[in-house]
Amino acid sequence: MKRLFTLLAAGALASACGSDNNGNVVNVDPNMSESAVSAAFSGAAANSTIQMAAGTYHFANTLNLSTQNGVVVKGAGIGQTILDWAGQTAGADGISQNVPPGGTVKVQFEGFTIQDTVGNGIKVTGGNGVHFSQVEVKWPTRQTHGGYGIYPVQSKNVLVENCKISGASDTGIYVGQSDTIVVRNNEIFENVAGIEIENSFNADVTANNSHNNTVGFLVFDLPDLQQVGGHNIRVYGNQFVNNNTANFGDPSGTVAKVPAGTGGAVMANTKVEVFNNTFTGNTTAGFAVISCFTGVDPAQDGACVTGNPNYNPFPSLIHVHGNTFSGTGTAPLMNNQNMSHPSFVLAYLLSTGLPPASGPHLFPDNHVSEVLWDGVVVLGNLQICSNNNTAEHFHNANLHLLSVDLDNPDLSQVMTFDDAAWDCTPTGFPLPAVPVPTF
Amino acid sequence: MSKFVRGMIASGVLLFAACNQSPSNKSCTPRVPTDNSVPGTLADWCQVEISNGDVTPLASDVVPFSLTTPLYSDGAIKRRTVRLPPGAAATYTDAGVLGFPDGTVFTKSFGFRQDARDTTLPIQWIETRVEWKAAGSWSFMSYRWNDAGTEAVSLPGGEVVSFSYVDVDGAMQSPHYLVPSMLQCEQCHSEPGAIAPIGPKSQWLNTDYAYPEGTENQLAHWSHIGILTGAPDPANAPRLPVAADPDAGTVEQRARAYLEANCGFCHNPTGNARVSGLFLTATTTEPIQFGVCKKPVAAGPGAGGRKYDIVPGSPDASVITYRIEATSPATAMPQIGRSVVDTHGVALVNEWITELPGTCN
Numbered sequence: 001m002k003r004l005f006t007l008l009a010a011g012a013l014a015s016a017c018g019s020d021n022n023g024n025v026v027n028v029d030p031n032m033s034e035s036a037v038s039a040a041f042s043g044a045a046a047n048s049t050i051q052m053a054a055g056t057y058h059f060a061n062t063l064n065l066s067t068q069n070g071v072v073v074k075g076a077g078i079g080q081t082i083l084d085w086a087g088q089t090a091g092a093d094g095i096s097q098n099v100p101p102g103g104t105v106k107v108q109f110e111g112f113t114i115q116d117t118v119g120n121g122i123k124v125t126g127g128n129g130v131h132f133s134q135v136e137v138k139w140p141t142r143q144t145h146g147g148y149g150i151y152p153v154q155s156k157n158v159l160v161e162n163c164k165i166s167g168a169s170d171t172g173i174y175v176g177q178s179d180t181i182v183v184r185n186n187e188i189f190e191n192v193a194g195i196e197i198e199n200s201f202n203a204d205v206t207a208n209n210s211h212n213n214t215v216g217f218l219v220f221d222l223p224d225l226q227q228v229g230g231h232n233i234r235v236y237g238n239q240f241v242n243n244n245t246a247n248f249g250d251p252s253g254t255v256a257k258v259p260a261g262t263g264g265a266v267m268a269n270t271k272v273e274v275f276n277n278t279f280t281g282n283t284t285a286g287f288a289v290i291s292c293f294t295g296v297d298p299a300q301d302g303a304c305v306t307g308n309p310n311y312n313p314f315p316s317l318i319h320v321h322g323n324t325f326s327g328t329g330t331a332p333l334m335n336n337q338n339m340s341h342p343s344f345v346l347a348y349l350l351s352t353g354l355p356p357a358s359g360p361h362l363f364p365d366n367h368v369s370e371v372l373w374d375g376v377v378v379l380g381n382l383q384i385c386s387n388n389n390t391a392e393h394f395h396n397a398n399l400h401l402l403s404v405d406l407d408n409p410d411l412s413q414v415m416t417f418d419d420a421a422w423d424c425t426p427t428g429f430p431l432p433a434v435p436v437p438t439f
Numbered sequence: 440m441s442k443f444v445r446g447m448i449a450s451g452v453l454l455f456a457a458c459n460q461s462p463s464n465k466s467c468t469p470r471v472p473t474d475n476s477v478p479g480t481l482a483d484w485c486q487v488e489i490s491n492g493d494v495t496p497l498a499s500d501v502v503p504f505s506l507t508t509p510l511y512s513d514g515a516i517k518r519r520t521v522r523l524p525p526g527a528a529a530t531y532t533d534a535g536v537l538g539f540p541d542g543t544v545f546t547k548s549f550g551f552r553q554d555a556r557d558t559t560l561p562i563q564w565i566e567t568r569v570e571w572k573a574a575g576s577w578s579f580m581s582y583r584w585n586d587a588g589t590e591a592v593s594l595p596g597g598e599v600v601s602f603s604y605v606d607v608d609g610a611m612q613s614p615h616y617l618v619p620s621m622l623q624c625e626q627c628h629s630e631p632g633a634i635a636p637i638g639p640k641s642q643w644l645n646t647d648y649a650y651p652e653g654t655e656n657q658l659a660h661w662s663h664i665g666i667l668t669g670a671p672d673p674a675n676a677p678r679l680p681v682a683a684d685p686d687a688g689t690v691e692q693r694a695r696a697y698l699e700a701n702c703g704f705c706h707n708p709t710g711n712a713r714v715s716g717l718f719l720t721a722t723t724t725e726p727i728q729f730g731v732c733k734k735p736v737a738a739g740p741g742a743g744g745r746k747y748d749i750v751p752g753s754p755d756a757s758v759i760t761y762r763i764e765a766t767s768p769a770t771a772m773p774q775i776g777r778s779v780v781d782t783h784g785v786a787l788v789n790e791w792i793t794e795l796p797g798t799c800n
Binding site for chain 2: 033039041042043088092096101118119125144147154224250251252253254303
């Protein structure tokens with residue numbers, strides 16, 4: 001066995017280093033030692049394929065993947081090749097690839113299941129051409145679930161398709177600080193957030209089924225990161241269904257502030273088009289447009305004012321149109337049993353007057369509006385537009401008019417309902433399609 | 440009984456047999472690979488071996504050294520050496536890694552005593568990591584020692600080694616010690632934006648070392664044996680204090696040195712933790728960038744429910760404290776290379792946070 005390992009390791013090393021091995025296939029199987037599999041990942045040559053045979057692999061340590069260009073990690077399919085970290089004692093992620101800034105490294109992951117990592121499923125930092133296809137991430141036995149399922153960050157040309165992510169304590173598919181992104185045809189369920197596009201430029205999110213999460217999708221921009229100023233995001237043709245799971249995110253995380261029962265939300269981005277989606281049975285709100293002050297900083301402690309001219313805490317140029325809403329806002333907060341949870345604050349601000357406050361219903365048809373805006377604005381017309389949706393009402397919480405008393409907000413004094421006021425199309429819309437990255 | 444203790448007993452005979460061997464007299468010609476091959480055993484490097492229970496240079500031009508404040512590494516005993524090609528010298532710089540020439544080879548060996556308080560006990564050596572420079576680039580490999588300390592074999596995929604030992608305070612520690620994979624070496628050795636050594640900078644080297652021929656400042660010694668050019672008088676060279684020595688600097692200076700040594704290699708603007716926006720190098724001057732009132736971004740459960748990385752005056756409300764006290768790999772920082780708590784490091788960082796002025800609201 002020892003001799004076998006030495007030979008395998010030597011083979012992996014040779015492939016790591018010799019250009020003559022470009023395009024080769026390195027076969028791994030569940031009978032190999034963890035260290036030998038890790039050596040194959042560590043030493044993968046440019047344009048090589050790590051072919052992982054069917055079966056269950058058990059790992060204690062993160063698999064760090066080579067940063068040579070064009071590596072493909074390929075399994076026998078979801079549920080066939082299973083990478084299991086139930087016994088993880090080192091590293092936080094399942095698979096991790098760290099490309100230094102300015103890299104031009106392509107990478108592909110296809111056809112396997114990752115389960116029970118202590119932290120994220122797959123994290124890729126700094127890639128350029130990052131493809132996830134038919135990858136499953138889940139936490140079937142761990143009590144405490146990891147943060148992100150699929151996690152490309154500071155990457156360009158990202159394509160996530162035909163994946164299946166469930167149980168993430170932050171977000172199933174999270175794309176952060178990235179540019180040129182397509183997320184399509186995925187099933188994402190029982191996470192806190194299904195899909196999140198954060199601090200990113202040029203994304204198309206389409207044909208996904210995001211259901212039974214706390215929130216179906218988020219388009220957020222946070223202060224104090226290396227890339228800020230999220231823009232040009234299209235979310236279209238998706239299903240956002242029954243996203244009513246109680247928020248089980250860590251209370252300090254941003255997603256912890258999102259109320260259960262939210263179809264989707266955009267925060268502090270510009271040029272976001274949400275259209276032709278089906279929002280069904282999201283019992284707190286359909287789609288919310290909010291500022292950093294509402295989403296990050298209800299305590300008003302200044303985190304949203306950064307001095308960085310590229311960071312705009314207000315959403316602008318938002319167009320919500322052609323969506324089909326049903327069963328929206330019928331039972332806000334009902335899945336937030338813990339009223340001290342951060343998500344309660346935001347839910348209350350956005351849907352005051354409904355249980356558990358048990359005040360008079362402010363809303364037409366006795367449910368929270370399908371589309372709502374926190375109304376926090378300093379100057380000018382932010383061009384928040386909503387029209388041509390089915391069964392739509394739009395409300396403006398006008399939080400900027402409120403003398404904020406989080407213990408006792410009286411939004412009835414400020415909230416407005418005027419669907420016609422939001423019947424507009426922002427300047428420069430419709431937004432252009434994002435070119436689908438090719439591999 | 441722990442695996443480590445059992446291992447120590449089981450290997451005791453072999454261990455002491457190894458200890459009684461005299462240093463190798465075999466002729467051994469150092470050769471730094473330039474063709475991307477990697478030697479299969481540590482012996483192939485002709486740089487160090489285990490002799491009389493400790494790491495021993497195999498030639499007179501192998502220079503041992505130490506750092507003022509090292510990475511904690513589960514409390515491992517470490518031995519470092521460097522060898523430059525004959526006649527070559529590193530060029531001095533105030534900031535960052537010294538300018539080492541192609542052909543430079545570092546070794547760093549990691550071991551533990553069954554009871555760290557008893558320095559008469561033998562050291563069980565786990566691994567020796569080798570870092571070398573060829574064609575302008577640095578490469579890494581770890582070599583895993585056998586129990587007897589007679590042979591160390593390359594381990595490109597790394598290994599988690601679980602055992603128990605008694606630390607310097609008399610507490611039982613049971614680390615899941617990580618022998619890093621090649622890529623995990625690079626995960627930390629990624630500053631500034633390129634793969635490079637971390638320790639051999641003026642700020643860490645500028646201290647005395649007890650050489651066989653007498654104690655001398657390391658920068659001065661390297662200059663006088665000809666492997667370093669351009670260095671100023673050590674009194675004029677940068678130095679970060681020994682974090683563990685209360686007399687070496689203020690609490691702030693020592694805590695910032697500790698955080699740079701244990702976190703700054705990733706938490707800098709080009710390091711692997713750049714995506715967090717939290718920069719823990721000692722030269723970071725903006726309080727929000729080194730964590731004061733900075734909200735955690737993508738920490739998830741790693742924030743432990745705490746609102747800010749550092750809350751002045753309140754370590755127990757600070758994410759940094761939570762993460763350096765954590766041992767689960769999901770939440771522990773640094774993310775790899777530490778599985779037990781560095782109680783002295785935590786106490787120092789907490790002392791600094793406690794004395795920071797101000798408030799976050």
